Amino acid sequence: MASILTDSRPALSSLSEQERMFQEAVRDFATSEIAPRVMDMDQAQQMDPGLVSQLFELGLMGVEIPESYGGTGADFFTSVLVVEELSKVDPSVGVLVDVQNTLVINALLRWANDEQKSRWFPRLATDTVGAYALSEAGSGSDAFALSCRATQDGDGWRLRGQKLWITNGKEAGLFIVFASVDPGAGYKGITAFVVEKGADGFTVGKKEDKLGIRASSTCELLFEDVHVGPEDVLGEVGKGYKVAIETLNEGRIGIGAQMIGLAQGALDHTVRYVQEREQFGRAIGSFQGVQFQLAEMATEIEAARLLVYNAARLKDAGEPFLVQAAMAKLYASEMAQRVASRCIDLHGGYGFTKEYPVEKLYRDAKIGTIYEGTSNMQKQTIAKVILK
Numbered sequence: 136m137a138s139i140l141t142d143s144r145p146a147l148s149s150l151s152e153q154e155r156m157f158q159e160a161v162r163d164f165a166t167s168e169i170a171p172r173v174m175d176m177d178q179a180q181q182m183d184p185g186l187v188s189q190l191f192e193l194g195l196m197g198v199e200i201p202e203s204y205g206g207t208g209a210d211f212f213t214s215v216l217v218v219e220e221l222s223k224v225d226p227s228v229g230v231l232v233d234v235q236n237t238l239v240i241n242a243l244l245r246w247a248n249d250e251q252k253s254r255w256f257p258r259l260a261t262d263t264v265g266a267y268a269l270s271e272a273g274s275g276s277d278a279f280a281l282s283c284r285a286t287q288d289g290d291g292w293r294l295r296g297q298k299l300w301i302t303n304g305k306e307a308g309l310f311i312v313f314a315s316v317d318p319g320a321g322y323k324g325i326t327a328f329v330v331e332k333g334a335d336g337f338t339v340g341k342k343e344d345k346l347g348i349r350a351s352s353t354c355e356l357l358f359e360d361v362h363v364g365p366e367d368v369l370g371e372v373g374k375g376y377k378v379a380i381e382t383l384n385e386g387r388i389g390i391g392a393q394m395i396g397l398a399q400g401a402l403d404h405t406v407r408y409v410q411e412r413e414q415f416g417r418a419i420g421s422f423q424g425v426q427f428q429l430a431e432m433a434t435e436i437e438a439a440r441l442l443v444y445n446a447a448r449l450k451d452a453g454e455p456f457l458v459q460a461a462m463a464k465l466y467a468s469e470m471a472q473r474v475a476s477r478c479i480d481l482h483g484g485y486g487f488t489k490e491y492p493v494e495k496l497y498r499d500a501k502i503g504t505i506y507e508g509t510s511n512m513q514k515q516t517i518a519k520v521i522l523k
């Protein structure tokens with residue numbers, strides 16, 4: 136029996152040598168390559184394609200893909216570290232990488248068969264961006280009320296319908312698409328398919344003009360009798376609801392990571408600013424009122440980070456993490472809004488302009504409480520568990 140004295144577990148925020156090296160490499164890349172492009176990409180509402188190629192070269196687009204398929208072969212926690220580091224500099228880049236790793240690759244790791252893994256993993260690890268298409272105009276929080284249909288056609292299906300709000304829609308080459316093979320069966324008709332860009336009848340439609348994460352593409356997808364074969368079904372027919380639920384449970388830890396990165400980025404800018412900006416003949420950071428605000432923000436970020444890291448480590452350990460993931464996403468996204476807002480306050484009028492990066496981070500923070508389940512939906516998940 137392991138004694139209490141010998142069973143030494145590291146603190147949640149202790150990183151292994153490999154995790155630390157990965158974190159530092161991503162931090163260096165974000166500072167040198169992403170930071171100079173952030174404002175232009177935000178203004179142009181366009182992810183720099185050169186940057187996407189670099190993300191592939193660094194192995195950040197296939198963090199959990201086994202090395203035998205050309206991936207990085209790391210764990211889920213490493214994906215979380217990557218998303219956090221990228222989001223300190225640009226949450227748009229953070230979400231591109233997040234969807235690729237914590238939704239698309241995660242779904243394939245769990246549900247794809249060996250033939251499908253051989254077909255899709257080498258591409259996702261080297262040059263193909265993925266997207267995850269569940270939401271529709273009429274079904275968001277009530278995701279299983281979707282109306283996209285898959286009608287049997289020989290041994291395959293024809294997909295018909297529309298998806299809305301799909302992250303990476305513009306850049307993606309592979310799309311996980313949820314549609315019902317039997318609307319009468321309710322959620323038990325929902326099936327996950329993988330659709331290739333360029334498939335006959337498949338169009339990427341309008342790109343949304345958004346408040347924040349503007350360099351991240353958010354698109355409508357249109358399916359007009361798009362043929363999918365049995366080899367394109369992810370998991371079992373009628374079990375798409377399980378694919379969706381289980382992937383999103385993991386994905387929302389990634390959104391938590393995006394939000395702690397964003398908040399830390401905003402705080403880092405603010406710590407520098409308050410030491411430079413003088414009023415009343417002193418740096419504003421020398422006033423206790425300002426120092427207390429910094430201390431409160433740092434504490435909130437650390438609390439959110441521990442929630443996110445704990446959920447990710449539980450996932451890697453194969454232990455239940457549903458409620459911890461919901462709490463992590465809920466708290467981190469609400470926290471990021473408070474922190475980004477306060478960082479603007481501490482920049483005074485300058486914070487309200489595009490000259491300082493906190494303005495963009497404040498706009499970017501708003502999405503955290505909406506996608507991958509709104510704050511109310513996270514509360515519903517948590518309440519269900521504590522009331523049972």
Ligand SMILES: Cc1cc2nc3c(=O)[nH]c(=O)nc-3n(C[C@H](O)[C@H](O)[C@H](O)COP(=O)(O)OP(=O)(O)OC[C@H]3O[C@@H](n4cnc5c(N)ncnc54)[C@H](O)[C@@H]3O)c2cc1C
Pocket residue numbers: 234267268269270272273274275276277299300301302303345353502505506507508509510511512
């Ligand atoms: C930028 C962006 C990127 C996105 N990326 C993707 C993506 O890649 N793939 C994808 O599939 N989807 C994506 N989405 C969609 C996103 O997940 C949905 O917008 C989200 O789930 C909310 O759904 P909705 O917009 O339909 O809002 P609604 O579900 O209509 O919710 C509106 C409000 O009502 C509240 N509400 C609804 N039902 C209840 C209830 N039962 N109890 C209490 N409150 C309730 C909500 O909390 C919210 O405040 C994205 C959205 C955005 C904006």
